[in-house]
Amino acid sequence: MNSPRSILFIAFLVVSFFLYQNWVVESAPGTTAPTNSESTQQQAADSAGSNDVPSGSVAASSDVPEAEGASKTSSATTIHVETDVLDVQIDTRGGDIVSAKLLQFAKELNSDKRFQLLQNESNAVYVAQSGLIGADGIDNKNGRAVYSYEKTDYSSTSEKVEVPLTYTTESGVVYRKIFTFTPGQYDVDVRFEIENNSADTLSTQFYGQLKRSMGTGESGSMIMPTYFGAAYSHDDDKFEKYDFDDMLDSRLDVTSQTGWVSMLEHYFVSAWIPTQQQTNRLFSRVANGSQAIIGVVYPATQVNPNSTETIESKLYLGPKDQDSMAQLVEHLDLTVDYGFLWWLAQPIFKLLQFLQSIVINWGLAIILTTVIVKALLFPLTKAQYVSMAKMRMLQPKMTELRERYNSDRQKLSQEMMKLYKTEKVNPLGGCLPMLLQLPIFLALYWVLLESVELRHSEFIFWIQDLSTKDPYYILPILMGASMFLMQRLQPTPATDPMQQKLFQYMPVVFTVFFLWFPSGLVLYWLVSNLITIAQMLIIYRGLEKKGMMVRGNKKK
Known part of the structure; x- marks a missing residue:
C-alpha cells in the first residue's frame, strides 16, 4: 500500500x-423528544406515586411535596456557602443544593462569569437532593422538612466549613443535616444525625438524587460529540451510561454494595457517592415527562430510643478531574470517557x-x-x-x-x-x-x-x-x-x-x-x-x- x-x-x-459518532449524538439523550405514548405512560406512573415515597425507592414526581411545619419557620430560605472552589446555595426546604458555581472555571474563555453546574430555574432545573424517607422519615407524602439554621452565609478559603441544619419533631426527635465543605475540594460531606428522644424505635432511609431537565445541556457536534446524561457504577459494571432515553424506556433499579450515580456533561460531573459497606439501591425515574432523576437509597437505619445514629454520604460537584475522583471512590474517574480506546488514551x-x-x-x-x-x-x-x-x-x-x-x-x-x-x-x-x-x-x-x-x-x-x-x-x-x-x-x-x-x-x-x-x-x-x-x-x-x-x- x-x-x-x-x-x-x-x-x-x-x-x-466521526459519522458514527454523529449518529450516536443524534440518537443520544435529550436529542429526541419522547413519543406521546411514552410520555403518557411515564406521567401516569408519576401521578400514581406523586405523593408517596416507597421504602425501597424514591418516587417523588416534582420533589417530595411541600411540608407544612418546621422547627423555626414554615418559610424556606437559601443559605450561601463559598469556598475557594465552590459557590453554592442550599435551600432550607429539604436541604437541597439548588445552585453550584465552580469558581476555578470560567463560563467562557476570558469571561468573569463562573461556570454554573447546578441551577434551579423554571426552564432549567439541575439540583442535588437528599433526605430521609421510610417509616419515620421527614421527607414523605406530607412534604419536605423545612430546617432551622444558624446563619445564612458561610465563607472560608482556608478552613473547613460546616453548615448545620436542624429539624425537630413534636415528639422531640432531632434531625440534623450537616454539610461539610473543604477548601480545594469539590466533594461535599453530607451527614445526617438522628437523635431519638422518643420512647419508640425509629426506622428511616437516606436517599440522594440528582434531578435535571432533559432539554438543557449540549451533546456537542459531529466533530466534537460529547455525552450528556446520567451514568452509574455498581458491583457488576464499573461504568455504565444511562441516558435520558433509557430512563424513558425503563427505570433503573439495581442493588449494589459498591458504586455511585451521576449526571454528566462535557467537562463536568455531579455524583452521589454512598458508603460502600452496605447494600444500596440505585434507581432512576422521569418526573413530569421532562426531568430526569437518578439516585441512591440506603437500607433502613434503626434508631433506638435515647440514642443517636449517623448516616453519611458524599456529593461531588466539579470538573472531571481523574486524579481527585479516583481518590474518592473506585471507577468515578471513568466518567472521563475515552471510549473503546481508553487503554491507550x-x-x-x-x-x-x-x-x-x-x-x-x-x-x-x-x-x-x-x-x-x-x-x-x-x-x-x-x-x-x-x-x-x-x-x-x-x-x-x-x-x-x-x-x-x-x-x-x-x-x-x-x-x-x-x-x-x-x-x-x-x-x-x-x-x-x-x-x-x-x-x-x-x-x-x-x-x-x-x-x-x-x-x-x-x-x-x-x-x-x-x-x-x-x-x-x-x-x-x-x-x-x-x-x-x-x-x-x-x-x-x-x-x-x-x-x-x-x-x-x-x-x-x-x-x-x-x-x-x-x-x-x-x-x-x-x-x-x-x-x-x-x-x-x-x-x-x-x-x-x-x-x-x-x-x-x-x-x-
Missing part, C-alpha cells in the same frame, strides 16, 4: 468514525500530564508527545518506506505476471505470492505504521476532547484554548500545506488519472475537515506531518544510496 492510498484509507476510517494522558508538569504548557506537551510517538514508530515507518521501495522495484515483474496470467486469477495470485516470497517483500508492509497511527490519533482525539485540563488552556499567540478550534484557521491551513508537501515527496505518484485527482484534493479535504477540530489535535497532526517529512527525507536519502528509490518504474 503506497502512502497516498494509506492516507486515503485513514481518511475513510476517520470520516466513518489513559497512558497518553498520563504522558501529556507528565510533560506538561515540566514545560508548563499543554501545547508544548502535545508537541513533545508527538515527537515521542513518532520516535517510537520510526522503525515501523522506515520498514514502511523500504517495503514501498521494494514493491516499486517489483513493478515490472508484477506487470509481466499480470499480462501472462491475465485470464487465470488463481494462478496469478500464486505466482504473485511466490514472487513476494522470493524477493522477501511483504505487500502489506506499508500499511502497518498507518494503521498503528489511527488508534493513536483517535485516542489523542478523545484525550483532547474529554480532559478538562485542556479546557481554556493556551498555547502561544492566537491559540488561547487548545480544546476548541483555531479561531483564525492557521493551524489547519499549515496542516494542509504539510500534507501537500508530503505528497510532493512521494517518489511514485498514482498512475491512474482519477487517483491523481483524488490525491491532489486530499490536502484540501483534510484542511476543510480539520477547520473545526480542537486546535490541540490539529497541532498534533501538523507536528506529526512535519516529523514525517523529516523522516521521509532521511529514509529516502538512505534508499537512494542503496539504489532502491525509483520514480515511475526507473531506478534513480
Whole structure:
C-alpha cells in the first residue's frame, strides 16, 4: 500500500468514525423528544406515586411535596456557602443544593462569569437532593422538612466549613443535616444525625438524587460529540451510561454494595457517592415527562430510643478531574470517557500530564508527545518506506505476471505470492505504521476532547484554548500545506488519472475537515506531518544510496 492510498484509507476510517459518532449524538439523550405514548405512560406512573415515597425507592414526581411545619419557620430560605472552589446555595426546604458555581472555571474563555453546574430555574432545573424517607422519615407524602439554621452565609478559603441544619419533631426527635465543605475540594460531606428522644424505635432511609431537565445541556457536534446524561457504577459494571432515553424506556433499579450515580456533561460531573459497606439501591425515574432523576437509597437505619445514629454520604460537584475522583471512590474517574480506546488514551494522558508538569504548557506537551510517538514508530515507518521501495522495484515483474496470467486469477495470485516470497517483500508492509497511527490519533482525539485540563488552556499567540478550534484557521491551513508537501515527496505518484485527482484534493479535504477540530489535535497532526517529512527525507536519502528509490518504474 503506497502512502497516498494509506492516507486515503485513514481518511475513510476517520470520516466513518466521526459519522458514527454523529449518529450516536443524534440518537443520544435529550436529542429526541419522547413519543406521546411514552410520555403518557411515564406521567401516569408519576401521578400514581406523586405523593408517596416507597421504602425501597424514591418516587417523588416534582420533589417530595411541600411540608407544612418546621422547627423555626414554615418559610424556606437559601443559605450561601463559598469556598475557594465552590459557590453554592442550599435551600432550607429539604436541604437541597439548588445552585453550584465552580469558581476555578470560567463560563467562557476570558469571561468573569463562573461556570454554573447546578441551577434551579423554571426552564432549567439541575439540583442535588437528599433526605430521609421510610417509616419515620421527614421527607414523605406530607412534604419536605423545612430546617432551622444558624446563619445564612458561610465563607472560608482556608478552613473547613460546616453548615448545620436542624429539624425537630413534636415528639422531640432531632434531625440534623450537616454539610461539610473543604477548601480545594469539590466533594461535599453530607451527614445526617438522628437523635431519638422518643420512647419508640425509629426506622428511616437516606436517599440522594440528582434531578435535571432533559432539554438543557449540549451533546456537542459531529466533530466534537460529547455525552450528556446520567451514568452509574455498581458491583457488576464499573461504568455504565444511562441516558435520558433509557430512563424513558425503563427505570433503573439495581442493588449494589459498591458504586455511585451521576449526571454528566462535557467537562463536568455531579455524583452521589454512598458508603460502600452496605447494600444500596440505585434507581432512576422521569418526573413530569421532562426531568430526569437518578439516585441512591440506603437500607433502613434503626434508631433506638435515647440514642443517636449517623448516616453519611458524599456529593461531588466539579470538573472531571481523574486524579481527585479516583481518590474518592473506585471507577468515578471513568466518567472521563475515552471510549473503546481508553487503554491507550489513559497512558497518553498520563504522558501529556507528565510533560506538561515540566514545560508548563499543554501545547508544548502535545508537541513533545508527538515527537515521542513518532520516535517510537520510526522503525515501523522506515520498514514502511523500504517495503514501498521494494514493491516499486517489483513493478515490472508484477506487470509481466499480470499480462501472462491475465485470464487465470488463481494462478496469478500464486505466482504473485511466490514472487513476494522470493524477493522477501511483504505487500502489506506499508500499511502497518498507518494503521498503528489511527488508534493513536483517535485516542489523542478523545484525550483532547474529554480532559478538562485542556479546557481554556493556551498555547502561544492566537491559540488561547487548545480544546476548541483555531479561531483564525492557521493551524489547519499549515496542516494542509504539510500534507501537500508530503505528497510532493512521494517518489511514485498514482498512475491512474482519477487517483491523481483524488490525491491532489486530499490536502484540501483534510484542511476543510480539520477547520473545526480542537486546535490541540490539529497541532498534533501538523507536528506529526512535519516529523514525517523529516523522516521521509532521511529514509529516502538512505534508499537512494542503496539504489532502491525509483520514480515511475526507473531506478534513480
